[in-house]
Amino acid sequence: MSRQKLETKEIRICFVGESFVNGTGDPEFLGWTGRVCINAQQKGYEITYYNLGVRAETSRYLKQRWFQEVSYRLPQEIDGRVVFSFGVNDSGWAGKKQGIELPETIENTRSILSEAKQFYPVLMIGPPPCGDVEQEQRNQIIANLSQQFALICRELDIPYLDVFSTLVNSSVWLAEAKANDKAHPRAAGYAEFATVVQNWDGWLSWFS
């Protein structure tokens, strides 16, 4: 019994997505992904942390690269898990430039998630709100996208976390984004994002 208590479970997690996964803007270089790993480690898990967030990433390119990068880091013999989080670029800046419309985003997302769940335990975390001048319009698009993602995940039986609904009411997230580059917050905003994830059943189910 006491021996079991001393055993540390080793888990390797790939976080895959765009700049919000990368933690862009965080002067502490942890983002929400590093912070949730610190929290899980403190519960007695030995976590290997792979951050595969890429700035300006859209679902079109994520669909093409995720498996190669993830399978290289999570060979079959180890306990590997994958957390996806994307959507803001599809809804705005990068997506518009690349002509990505909602039907394509939905198709890409369904394809990515249904393939991923064949290989790994998978979680999906939705896109956060933005604070630029077109905030109202963009956030309506992101809110709609988040609902679409929820439907896809329900269909595929993948736990989904809607962070948009929480963070759009957070003064910290939007205030930091506005004061920074209109999209990415600083340390306090990412800490708030991390808290939402850490309290989520989907994430907690991996550490019990």
Next chain:
Amino acid sequence: MSRQKLETKEIRICFVGESFVNGTGDPEFLGWTGRVCINAQQKGYEITYYNLGVRAETSRYLKQRWFQEVSYRLPQEIDGRVVFSFGVNDSGWAGKKQGIELPETIENTRSILSEAKQFYPVLMIGPPPCGDVEQEQRNQIIANLSQQFALICRELDIPYLDVFSTLVNSSVWLAEAKANDKAHPRAAGYAEFATVVQNWDGWLSWFS
């Protein structure tokens, strides 16, 4: 003048290599790479941090993957830089399993670095010492490898940092590695590694 002072220089850095680049074992999930980025950010640079350290990586596979992963994250229009650090796996555990001998490591390293410098400003940081039961023998191999890397980098005019010589005399690095998994330290060991990098002319030349 005051306007220039207020301008923040945006730099994106890919750190490419093995588990020591990943920061494996660090409960703070920064490793030496995250710590040197925090330090550079505090000097007024806006850093995007891409950690491409992969556990058990050897030069044979790094040679095959680095360009695809790096060029995806560092498009031509942005100020992208690359820091390589590898060698421990070539010298030991993973390399032995895969039959990687010194001549192949040297050939792979020359190939990786000479290709990389055609596209990006490049730095190379050598392999750190280990603290396992075969410590003496392995560290002799790593020390020799570090000297070989220094020669290749001199030949290619790429700044090279020999961290081995400093860390082999560090009680913190080896004590933490021994108490952990014999290879990877915890937070204090990685902080010591970061300090060596931060005081190095090669790294400092990127932030002046």
